[in-house]
Amino acid sequence: MIIDIHGHLSPPEAARRFPMPPSLTDVDGMIADREAAGIDLTIIGSPVGAGAMMRVPGMDNYAQPRDRLRAFHDWMAGVFARFPEQLRGYVYVNPFGDDDHFEGVRETLADPHFVGLIVNSSVQGRFLDSPDADSFFAFADEIGRPVLVHPPAEPAGGAAVTDFRFVEQIVRHADMGTGLAMIAFAGWLEKYPDLKVIGSTGGGAIASLVERLDAAARPRPWGAAGTPPQGSAGPAGPPAGGRPDAPARPAAPGASVRRMYVDTAVSSQAHLKLNAEVLGPEHLLFGTDSPPLPRRLPDLLRAVEQLPLDEDGRRAVLGGNAVRLFGLDRTAATALVSPPTAERSSHV
Secondary structure (H helix, E strand, O other): OOEEEEEOOOOHHHHHHOOOOHHHHOHHHHHHHHHHHOOOEEEEOOOOOOOOOOOOOOOOHHHOOHHHHHHHHHHHHHHHHHOOOOEEEEEEOOOOOOHHHHHHHHHHOOOOOEEEEEEEOEEOOEEOOOHHHHHHHHHHHHHOOOEEEEOOOOOOOHHHOOOHHHHHHHHHHHHHHHHHHHHHHHOHHHHOOOOOEEEOHHHOOHHHOHHHHHHHHOOOOOOHHHOOOOOOOOOOOOEHHHOOOOOEOOOOHHHHHOOOEEEOOOOOHHHHHHHHHHHOHHHEEOOOOOOOOOOOHHHHHHHHHOOOOOHHHHHHHHHHHHHHHOOHHHHHHHHOOOOHHHHHHHHO
């Protein structure tokens, strides 16, 4: 079974409001392309909820009311009802949302077609090392669903870049790697050991940052008796942000990185190979980021086939890891063959 854990679709209403590639509203075309490529299941989601992935004056993706997000996820549920064997979904989450927002997420998750959460690597310039993200990580740990971390529409530092092509290809990539590094450095995976974090677009540069993260956590050579100055991190270092309710920063955050997962939606074979070497094939998940990216699906499958892995490793990357991580071995036998209403009632 081949599973693509990183795809996107948008409702026609959103295409009328915001600029976006036509492929994002072509549900039938997406399904046909995947059938032709031999992809059995795709997990789709929106990193902006019902918002916009392009810069739109006056649009604040993080100020979407609960009813607007409910309507968006209801549209997704309708698409799943049309293609119950080919699609699953992520619920959009603002990691700095209030209790009402999280209650809306919980309601949406009552539909078993939604198998994970999608969250931005930064929010209006704030990364998820902030203690204010504790409610989100506690929630994700409680419900036990994987979290796909995705670059935001407006990545940190993006406002200083005038060429949107550079924002799309470079700044979002940097935001992704920095966002995962901040999650590891903050100690969230130590505080919530059952968290399942997935870095989209290959996790940015996270595989190349493991040693640097560990170096950042070590005591500096200056300071009394070799201890780090006040406010810096070291073994059993201070909580992130200096707040007592925040997790203590780990002595070796690189170990947290090695517990993360990344997808294969990358631009080069060298990047894909580095992820396989550093994180291991058991932490790679096949993903395409298509739509909207106009990638040839056979080429992306071939890139996984060309990794220096044995047959078991390739099978794991192409689908086995996703089956295990998302619990698809438990839901496939029931959710894929039951009508949506029966699935919802049986799940509850």
